[in-house]
Each structure stands twice: as C-alpha cells, then as structure tokens.
Amino acid sequence: MRGTKLRSLLKADSRYKFNLNPLRALFETTDIFKSLEEKSQIRQILSIIETELQTEFKIGGHPDYDYLLDKISTPEDFLDDHNRITDVKMCSLFIDLRNFTKRALFIEEPGLETLNEIADIKQKAISTWIKIARFYQGHIHSITGDGIMVLIGGEQEEDKDEWIIGGRALLIALRVLESTDILNEEMKDTLKNKGVEHYSHPDNLLDIKVGIEYSEKTLMNPQGVIVQTDYQNKSVGEVKATSFEVDFAAKVLASYKSATKDIEGSPKYGRVLMMGEKYIELMEFNDSVAYKKIDSYERQMFNQKNCRQIYYLDCCEYKDKIITLDDVAGLCDVYDDSEDAKAASIYIAAKGDKIQHG
Template identity: 25%
Template sequence: MSRMNKIFGSFEMDPTLTKSARTFDSTQSPKMVTESVSLESVEQIHDYGIQNNIRKLYGKPGIKNAVIGGHPDFDHLVESGEWQKGFVTSLFVDIQGSTRLGVYYSPEMVFYFKNQIIKCAIECVLAFDGHVHRIMGDAVLAFFRGEGNTNNSAIDAINCGAVLVQYIREEVVPKLRERGLAEDVGIRVGIDYGTHEQVLWGMYGYAGVSEVTATSFHVDVAAKLQQSAPRNRVMLGQSVVDLLDLHDEVVEVRRATSAGEKITLPYVSPNYRDADGRPMNYRQYVLSQDKYSALLPYPEDDNYPIKITSTIKREKGIQSDEHYYKCSRSVPLHQGIEFKALFRPITSSNKIEVNFRVENNGKQAGIANDKGNHATLVKAIQRDNGLYFAKRWEGASYLGLHHMFVSVLEDGVLTYPEQKYSVFIG
C-alpha cells in the first residue's frame, strides 16, 4: 500500500469499465471491445473522503463544505455591484492527455477516469482551505486566501498541488498501467500569487448571468504556468516563490528538449512586454516534487523512532497550545517555535542527549553569519513511562523554508540518526 493510498484511498477502476475500454497495442490499431457499460455503474463510484486524513496531518480543524463559484470573501459584491481589491493565490490543475483517452477509450471510461481525478482535486483543494471557483472541462481553478494570511494562502496552494501530484504518481498511474491504459495521462498544476493591490474582485455579467471572480495578471499567469508544466509536476510563478523565499532545494528552473538539445526556460512564455515595451522576464519555477514532497507530513511519521512535535511561542519559556505541523503554515517572523523530541533509548546509558541542528535557507539567512545555522545538545529527561524527552526553542528570524534536524546520542554514540522537520517562517 502506497503512503498516498492511506490518505486518498485506493484508486479502483470498475472492472466493467475496464472491459468496455478500447484496448490499445502500440503495434496495432485500436479496437473496440463490444461489452457495453451503463451510466448507472459509473454513478456508483465512491467519493474520495480525504479531507479528514489531510486536515489531521496538517493540523486543520473541521471539514470544509464543497461550494463552487465566487469566493465567499467577496460574495457581497453580487448585491453591491462594486469591485474590491484582495490578495489571492490561484491554482489551476488540468488533466494532461485526456484528449488522447477519447481516441482509444469509450466515453464511459473517459468520463469515469476524468471525474475521479477532478473529484480528488476538489477534495484536496477543500482539505487545504482552498475554494473551488470553476470546473472547466478537464481543469479546476481554485483560489486560496489562507484565512487572511498571505503566506498561508501560498503554502496551502503549494501543498495542495504537491499532494495531488504525489497521489497521481504513487496511486493512479500504477493502477492505470496495470490495466494497460494510456501511460502519458497525468496532471499539470500552475500556481501564482497576487498581492492585495494586484488583484481586483468584481462581478462580471449581470443579475442571473454573472460571476464574481478575480482579475489579475497573476490569476491569468497561473493558467499559463499550468499549460507549460511538465506532466505530474507543479509550476510556480515568480511572485509565489518570492513571497515564501523558496530556495534551490525545493524549486528548479524549467528545462525542456528542443532539436535534441536541453534548454532552460526561465521565463513565462510568451515573454510579455510592459507598457514601456520592455520584456517582463517573469520567472517560472518547477517545484522539485520528490524533495518537497519528502518534507510533508504523512501517516507513517508516527512510526519514526523519534516523535517530533512543535509549538509556536512568542518567546522562550512561556506556555502555548498553538501546535505547529511541519510545512503546514507560516510561523510569524520574530516569534519562535519550540521543538520537542520523544523517544525510547536503545541502551541503558545514563548519558542520553538530543542534538537539535538548525539549517536555514533563503536570502535573509544568506547574509547572516553561516546562515544562522547551529546545533545544540540537550540532555534528555526520562519520563515515568520509560520514554525520554528533550525540547529546544528557536527564534523565527529569517523568511523562508528552514529545517530542524533531530538526532539522539547515548554515551556520545549516535543511536538514532537525524530526522528532518521543516518549518515555513514569514
């Protein structure tokens, strides 16, 4: 069972639908299998109830209702007919290769497959506090506003895209290949952020034939990013990368092959010109899926030898119930976070220590001495249940995505190697 299976459930293909597909052999022409499939069997697909699983992993309370249309923050514009400025992180997700599906498979099969992916995308958006604005054929447009926090809106959108791509990679594609279905089917995701001044919300049309939506270069460019994203990858715009100060570990330059040569594509295409005729050179980045996905929380984290938890605290030594889940949201600058390690020692040593090692990233850390990186050994304390415990408070000093590495030493010998716990600060 894949780790994404534990979050999303199994992507099961209805056997009757599989029989109804047009089978394809690359050495032969497509041929139609004659068994028919009723839409009744299609309608019995189970929905992917993933919200509980994701929201628990990321520390998000409750369940979000599935509502489509204008963002709830701007519903009042329907009555007033006015417009309003307001930041947003936009996410476009599109099924790639779906047209080819229609060439080789029956409409029932194509509907079945596309609807499963779209439903997964919808629930993933809701799980990360996003709002589904529109379904456009094979694509879903979603808006994220982070409950008023700009950084969190971007983090939620990126996490949504990364988790959805990982699910397609680990669960959907293998199932399709098992059944001999098209191997070049997948998704593409585009994400960008527009500031308060860059995004205008208003009602297009008139009463009865209208839609409240966002007008912004950054909404439009998210669609462009999706169109140019590699299959089963997330493409990010310059604005969202700058907002979170994402570093080279988790983002990379888009590369492609042209005339047999590898080329880099650093800018959104076409390279639009501003009012003065100068090229915008608006940068685009591909999320490093494997590296970023490895930082996210998963159900199997509970099986690691060191249980790491953390709490946001304004200053060292105070009490706080504001729990932080890794990569889930942004810790405010100049506050702090307390990391706690709980484990069972391997030996009966009297000298058991926990090493808390900080690794900072981003532009602000880059100008600090050694990026502010450091390590601190903390003596572990035994609890009544035989487990050992240690904690370490760190100030939130630099914008970016940073890592805390936690390991255990017994009599100076490393017994539990480093576990990485990643934190957004901003």
C-alpha cells in the same frame, strides 16, 4: 527572511498538525498494520473532509466575496467600484490533466477505452482534487475542461498570513501531483484486466500539470448580466478574481513540456510543479530547494515590453514527505513571529534545518 504566524494557525486548526498524508486517508483501506495513532489521524482527516463537503459550497466565485453579486441590480452596478474589493492577497493554482482530450480521439481505434471510462477517470481526478483543496481550505473557482482552478486566500483567519497562503498552495499542489501515481495504478489495473497490460507505459498513462502564482493585488469583482424575473431585476453571474498573476497560473503550464525534458529520471509524470516569479518571491525558498528558471513570458503593448519569469520544481523528493506546514517551513527562509511563538520563544527543527519561530 519572512515572518509568519504559523504557530497561531497550528493552535487554531488541527488539520495542519497531522503528519499523515490526507491522500492516504482517502484511498488506503487496509488498516491491519496501522498504529492506533495512524488510525486516529485517518478518522480525523476523513471527518474534516466530510465536514467540508457537508458545509454548503459551490463551484465558482469565492464564498468571502459572493455577497458582491447580491449588490448588483443594474448593468451600471457591475462597473461601480463600491461593488468591488481591491488588493486581496491570493494564490491561484491551476490543475490540468495533460493530453486528456487526446484520449477521446482513440475510442474507435484501437478502442481500448470508452467515453464513459474516460469520463470516469476525469471525475475521479477532479473529485479528488476538490476534496484535497477543501481540506487545505482552498476555494474551487472553476472547473475548466480537464482541470480545476483553486484560489487560496480571502477574509478568513487562515488567510491573513500571506506566507501561509503560499504554504497551503504548495501542499495542495503536492497532493495533486501524488494523485497521479494513484490514478495511474488504477489505469494499469484496468489495462491488465483487459488483457493489454503491454500498453501500461508512460505515453499511455496520465500526467497532471500544476501551476501556481501569487497575487498581492487581486481584484474581486462581480461579472455577468441583468435579467428580469417577475418584473424585478436580478443579476446572473459570479464573482471573479482579476489580476495578471491569477491568470498567469495557467500560462506557466505552457512551459511544462520544456520542464519535463529538463528533469532526469523516470517516470517523469507527476513530478513537475510550475511556478510564477511572484510565488517564488513569496515563499523565499532556501538553498536546499533546487527550483529552476525554464522560460520567460514576454509581451509588448502600448509601446512597452513586460516580462515575467517561469520556474519549475522537480517534486520527486518532496512527494509523500512534505506533509505539514512545518515541513514547508523547513524549505523556506521563514521565522515564526506569531504571539504564540514569541511567548514560547522556541526553535523547531524541520527536515534537518532549524527554523526560528519568534
């Protein structure tokens, strides 16, 4: 059983107390039937997202480590260990629109979509994911073709507890999977308006792949080149997160098709979360969570074989139900060892399971 500082984070940051899905705040406009409490939470969630977007940030790098690039003035500086930070605890989350490149192949025949419409769908998806990632204090490490890579972890207060890093990663992943349904409803409406509603079956709709892995020894290192501007050396590049596990979050997506074949029920889109073995070890899911091993990633080099396991979780029963970090705690064998919990010496019930906090 793993200790966590959950109470301290809930006390410090209100965003983790809301029991309302932030996707609902972003997309639901009809409020005639909403309670006063729900309306209040929606306003607060939107305010937090607006503040996150108004606070200067960039795509790429990591705000806690971008200063490392400022220390670079010669090519040799890129190789200096003093300009690198080691052993950073980090969850990497890779999100990809499945088979999205394929859609552009059919713009001429049958010609039901244009490139502009495809770009609009992609922009809607990526902007939504960025807002969700920022709400849970993740950092957009890159936009990669039809998806994004998010890093959760760093030097801030919310990053000091490694289980909380993993819990936030799970919340981001669930919100991204839930966005599949929202985007597909819009796509169905578009096809209906074009008079081709009969094409609204899963093969023609969107699916989103999400992979998570955890690295306890991430290297944050600047990469790039030196250029001369007004006779002065200047580094051009960004700070990258380097470890096997960081990249493995994308590699686990290769087993996505096998995982969807393994699950039951329909539709199968927007349900499957792919995970690496280090993330499984970090979260300590309890017996109620039926994750499964689906594949092995085995490679040989230097006359040595190495292998990592790939798992998946069917998130069908968790979508729109696991909203808070307390909800996530209800899925894991964790207890709260924060000072706030010790002082109160309380037990809380999460999804029917008693989780000890202190």
